[in-house]
Amino acid sequence: MTTHNGSPTIGANGSSDPADDAIRALWETMARGWAAGDATLFAASFATDCDFTTVRGDKPPGRAGIEAGHDRLFRTQYAGTRLDARVTAVRHLRPGLATVEAESTVRAADGTALASTHALAVVERTGTHDGPDLWQVVAFHNMIPATAPAGSAAPEPAKAAPVASEPAKAPTETGRPKMRHLAIVARDPERLAEFYSSVFSMELFHRDPDGSCFLSDGHLSLALIKHRLDGDTPVGMNHFGFHIADTAATSAALIEKGADKPAERFTDRPFAEYRAMDPEGNWFDLSEHGFGGPRTPGDS
Structure with missing residues (x-):
């Protein structure tokens, strides 16, 4: 059993609860699989039919989908990275069933934090009473944590800002698209990031x-x-993006105006799903989910 804040209860022999140890070991296995770039090992913690929801609201089909998605990540933008995974709370609902809160940070080889997520999971005991204490993740909802602006008071629970990675609501009641994204190609992104964050x-x-x-x-x-x-993309403004309510309807409107059909983009990160082009060749992105990052309370 665990305390309310997730700290393991220490038994009479000085050891923590075996069930909690077995549950925490699931996240340790995920971290080992991530560090090794081994999607099969990473996915081993999940049940075959696990109900998994990504930070952008996608739902890969069970363990096979989780493995395939992470295999792409390990071969592309997260190649050579590691995962710091921390179980922060375990609540036993009944024997053999528990909820788990966990925090994870993806780090580059030099330790730089690349992305952080929070997750709420449901885990279930699969071992027999006489066998080892084996558990699997049967449901997993990953989220990008929202951060309150510096110096602001913490919001009351009933008025908390929506989690950054929740699938966004329709942009407006009328469905009018909203420009929500700009992209600049930069020689020194870190320096520019510091500039825009400071000013x-x-x-x-x-x-x-x-x-x-x-x-x-x-x-x-x-x-x-x-x-x-070694690329041919020039420095400067590259593209912009619209948050839309209906991809199919927007695509039809673009085609009717003589534009090419929007092309599906690489979608393993929580940003735009489609890339399109206006009549003069300017690129723009289309997204029903939104473009990631924190949102202000009440923002649609």
Whole structure:
């Protein structure tokens, strides 16, 4: 059994509760799998039919989907990274069933924090009474934590800001798209991020391993994309993005105006799902989920 704040209860022999140890070991296995780039080991903590929800609201199909998604991550933007995973609370609902709160930070090889998430999970005991104390994650909801602006009072529970990674509501009652995203290709994203955070109080909420930085003012996200010397993308403004209510309807409207059909983007991170182009060749993104980062209370 655990205390309310997640600290393990110490038994008479000086050891913590075996069930809690077995539950915490699930997150230790995830961390080992992540460090090794081994998606099979990472996914071993999850039940075959685990109900898994990503930070952007996607639901990969069970353990196989979790493994496939993380295999892509380990081969692309999170190659060579590690996961610091911390179980912060365990609540036993009944024997063999518990909820778990956990915090995770993805770190680059030099220890730089790239992304942080909070998760609420349901775990279930699978071992027999006479066998080892084995558990599996049967439900897992990952979230990007919302951070209150510096100096502001903590909101009352009933008025808390929505979690940053919740699928956003329709942009407005009329469905009018909202411009929510700008992207700049920069030689030194870290320096620009410090500039915009210092002068305009924007919040840095994500880093890519290549040094790209993502900031938000609570309404609009700003991507500072690392310039590649061997690439042909020029420094400066690159694209913008709209938060939309209906991808199919927007695509149809674009095609009717003579534009190409929007192309699906790489979607393993919680930003735009589609890329499109206006008649003069300017790029823009389309997203039903939003563009990540903290949002202000009451923002749609």
